[in-house]
Each structure stands twice: as C-alpha cells, then as structure tokens.
Amino acid sequence: LAKVQVSNGYEVCIIPLKGNLDLIEEFRVAGVQLRLELHNRPFIFQLLMAPKYLLHFDLIHSHLPRSEILGRLCISNVKFIVTRHNAESFFQGIPNRISSLLSRWVTSRASVVIAISKAVEVFLIENNELKNPNKCQVIYYGFEFQKRKGSSIRRKLSRNRKILTVGTIARYSPQKNLPLFLQIVHGVTAMNLDVQASIVGSGPLKPKISRLIVEMNLQNSVTCLGKISNVLEYLERIDIFLLTSNYEGFGLVLLEAMDAEIPILASNNSAIPEVLGINHPGLFSNLDEAVSKLLSLEEEKTKEFFIKFQNRQREKFTIRKYFAAHHEVYSEVLSNEF
Numbered sequence: 001l002a003k004v005q006v007s008n009g010y011e012v013c014i015i016p017l018k019g020n021l022d023l024i025e026e027f028r029v030a031g032v033q034l035r036l037e038l039h040n041r042p043f044i045f046q047l048l049m050a051p052k053y054l055l056h057f058d059l060i061h062s063h064l065p066r067s068e069i070l071g072r073l074c075i076s077n078v079k080f081i082v083t084r085h086n087a088e089s090f091f092q093g094i095p096n097r098i099s100s101l102l103s104r105w106v107t108s109r110a111s112v113v114i115a116i117s118k119a120v121e122v123f124l125i126e127n128n129e130l131k132n133p134n135k136c137q138v139i140y141y142g143f144e145f146q147k148r149k150g151s152s153i154r155r156k157l158s159r160n161r162k163i164l165t166v167g168t169i170a171r172y173s174p175q176k177n178l179p180l181f182l183q184i185v186h187g188v189t190a191m192n193l194d195v196q197a198s199i200v201g202s203g204p205l206k207p208k209i210s211r212l213i214v215e216m217n218l219q220n221s222v223t224c225l226g227k228i229s230n231v232l233e234y235l236e237r238i239d240i241f242l243l244t245s246n247y248e249g250f251g252l253v254l255l256e257a258m259d260a261e262i263p264i265l266a267s268n269n270s271a272i273p274e275v276l277g278i279n280h281p282g283l284f285s286n287l288d289e290a291v292s293k294l295l296s297l298e299e300e301k302t303k304e305f306f307i308k309f310q311n312r313q314r315e316k317f318t319i320r321k322y323f324a325a326h327h328e329v330y331s332e333v334l335s336n337e338f
Contacts, residue, residue, distance in 0.1 A: 001142070003030040004323045015053060017046060017066050050074040059330060065091050072106045079333050082107065083114040083139075086249040087123040087270055088175075096127075103129040111333045114139050114326075116250045117271035137329070140274075142322020143255040145314060146232060163194045164298065167238035169231065169253045170245070172203030177267070179212060180244040180287065186216050187291040193298070197242075198223045200234060235260035240297055243267065244290075251275050258314045263297055263306035265290060277313045281306055 002012045003026075013033040018040050027034055035053055038046045043066065051074045054060055059079040062071040068082050089096050090103035103124075107113050108131035115121035115138050125133045166185065170176035178199065185197045199209070199222065206224070213222050228234050231253075235241065241257035247270035254275045257264050266272050268283035276283060281302075284290040296302050 001322060001326060002027065002032045004142075004144075004319050005326075006031045008323060008327070013057070015067075017070075046070060047073060054078060058334060068106045068110075069102075072109045080110050081112045081114065081329065081333060082110045083116065084120055084124060084129075084249075085116050087117075087120050087247050088249075089127070090129055100128050104131040107131045107135065110135065112137065112329055114329065116141055117274050119247075119271035119274060120249045139322070139325045139329070140317055141250050141252055141255065142319040143252070143259065143314070143317050144319045145255075145259045163196055164188075164240065164294075165238040166195055166197045166240045166242050166294070167200065167234065168198075168242050168244070169200040169234075169256075170243070171201050172205040172209055174205070175246055175248075176201075176203075177244045177246045178205070178209050180267075180290075181242060182209070182212055182216055182218060182222065183287055184242065184244070184290045184294060185221055186218060187287060188294050189218075189221055191291070191295060193295065195221055196223070197221055198225050198238070200225045200228050200231075202227055231256050232260055235262060238262060239303075240265060240294065242290075242294070243272070245270075245272070248272050248275075255314065255317055258310045261307050261311070263303050264310065265293055265297075275313075275317070277309070280309060280313070 002014060005012050011033070013035060014027060015035045016039050021039070024034065037053065038049060047070060050070045054071070054074050055078060057078055059081065060071050061081045061083065062068045063083050063085065071080050071082070089099040090106070091099040107129070113124070113130060113136045115124060115136055117140065118138055121136055121138050124130050124136060130136055168181055170178060172178060181197075181199070185195055188195050210224065213219060235257055239262065241262050241264045243251065243254065243264070243266040245251070245267055250271050251266075254264060254266065254272070263282060264276060264280070265282040265284060266276060268285050273280065273283055282293060284293055297306070
C-alpha cells in the first residue's frame with residue numbers, strides 16, 4: 001500500500017515499532033520515508049517519544065495493537081485510522097473482557113476502523129471490540145499480481161512420474177491447524193497416491209509438528225522447509241497449495257497461490273471463502289472431503305478448472321482497487337466527513 005501511495009503522489013512515512021526490518025530496502029527504493037528511532041525500544045520509551053514524530057503528519061494509520069495504543073494516546077489533532085487484520089481478540093494474553101475494553105477505548109478515537117474482510121468485521125462487532133460499529137468498513141487486501149491472468153496454465157504433471165507435490169505456507173501455530181495438513185497427506189498416501197508435501201514457515205509448534213510427522217510415519221512424505229525468501233518461486237514448484245487454517249482474517253497467501261497459478265484447497269471457514277469465492281471447488285469442511293478433492297486433482301482437467309476459477313476471482317483484489325479504497329477513506333477523513 002505504501003509503495004503504490006508514493007507512486008500516486010503521497011508522502012508516506014513508516015515508523016516500525018518492533019520486529020525485523022526485512023522490507024527496509026524495498027521501502028527506500030520505492031521512496032517511502034522511514035523513521036527508526038522507536039524501533040525495538042521499550043514501550044514506555046515509545047510512548048514518551050511518539051508525539052515528537054506523530055504530530056507532524058496529516059493522518060496516522062496504525063496497524064496492530066501497540067501502534068494503535070500509541071496512536072490513541074499520543075495524537076490530539078492528527079486524524080487517526082486503524083486497520084484490524086485478525087479475527088481474534090485485540091490484545092492476546094490478557095482476559096477477553098479487558099482486551100475488549102481496551103479495543104473500544106482505542107477505536108473511540110479512530111475516525112475509521114478498517115477490517116480486512118467481512119469475517120474480521122463480524123468478529124469485531126460480535127465480540128464488542130468497537131466503540132462505534134458504524135465507523136467500521138471492509139477493505140480487502142490488494143495484491144500486485146506478477147502474472148497476467150490466464151498467461152499460462154500450470155505445467156502438466158510429467159507422465160513418467162506419479163508424484164503429486166503439495167505445499168503450504170503457514171506459521172506453526174494453533175490457528176493454522178497443521179495437524180490437519182498432515183492428516184490429509186496421510187489420508188492421500190493411504191490411497192496409494194505418491195505425494196511429496198512441504199511446509200514453509202516457523203513458529204512455536206514446530207517441535208510438536210515434527211513429532212507428529214514421525215508418529216504418522218510421514219518422514220518420507222513431508223519436508224519442513226523453514227522460512228524462504230522467494231514465495232512465488234516456491235509456489236511455482238508445487239502442484240497444489242493446501243491451507244488448513246482454523247480461521248483467517250484474510251489469508252494473503254491465497255492471493256500468492258493465485259498468482260502462481262496453482263490449484264488451491266482450503267478450509268471453508270472465516271474469510272477464506274470471501275477470498276476464494278464461496279463456490280470455489282477447493283473449499284472443504286472436513287478431512288474426508290479434503291482428501292477426496294485432493295485426489296481429484298490428479299486429473300489435469302480438474303486442475304485447469306480450479307485455475308480458471310481463481311484467475312477470475314483475483315480481479316477483486318488488485319492493488320489498484322486497494323489503493324482507491326484507501327484513497328477514498330483518507331479523503332473523507334481529511335475533509336472531516338467522518
């Protein structure tokens with residue numbers, strides 16, 4: 001979003017608060033300003049110093065709890081917008097009631113609360129996370145697709161090898177339900193289909209998943225690849241992308257798989273059918289259904305049907321639409337219509 005805003009005449013400054021600065025060079029090349037004085041500093045320091053950096057902007061757009069709290073505390077006259085990315089409690093690790101109160105306090109100051117999907121919006125309203133639900137609106141993620149729609153139908157499986165490659169990109173966390181991923185792979189191998197599966201990602205449940213792979217005798221079928229630098233290159237090497245999440249606020253990786261033009265199988269819950277389309281042929285509700293649909297993708301015609309469906313769906317998530325939706329919100333906020 002910052003890159004396309006700069007290309008459309010915005011002056012954009014990113015103030016990261018914590019984590020790795022993986023995108024720093026990409027931002028600089030794009031002409032995005034960066035202020036790093038608050039990065040990885042204690043919260044009390046960030047709280048004391050933030051006004052020095054925030055009061056010079058026309059609008060502050062906060063993402064994730066810490067930045068929302070800073071924005072709520074530090075800004076008096078500057079317009080304030082927040083984006084909610086997750087269908088989960090505002091502040092993890094504290095009682096839900098306190099988290100809800102904190103969320104309502106933060107959003108009481110915001111001109112607009114942007115939810116990245118209808119699933120996130122519904123969660124916020126049903127869990128009383130918003131001071132004023134009328135301030136909430138949905139803006140789906142936008143994606144800069146690298147391939148033209150329909151530019152190439154995926155490579156056909158080699159007839160001299162019967163191996164189907166299945167992959168996922170997911171954090172090792174309860175949300176991503178990687179045990180179900182392993183169960184699906186196990187179920188397919190039990191049907192005598194030769195599958196090579198891989199998991200890209202990291203997280204606290206990695207030891208548990210590694211143990212499950214051994215317990216399910218999948219050492220020769222499942223590889224844990226850790227983090228990777230080129231997602232599209234990985235996706236182009238697999239035949240099927242499989243997402244087994246218990247819930248998703250959006251699921252940006254689904255757009256990445258669409259870009260790679262590979263068929264997607266995914267859990268039919270939360271925001272996933274919003275992204276894929278409610279009639280997407282790869283949505284499944286249980287283990288047996290997932291195994292059956294994966295087996296059907298042995299057929300090249302089935303794969304091509306999936307890809308054509310996805311190519312039509314991805315038009316809803318262009319970076320052009322993403323920028324335009326934010327531009328409209330910013331313009332209305334700055335003109336005091338909110």
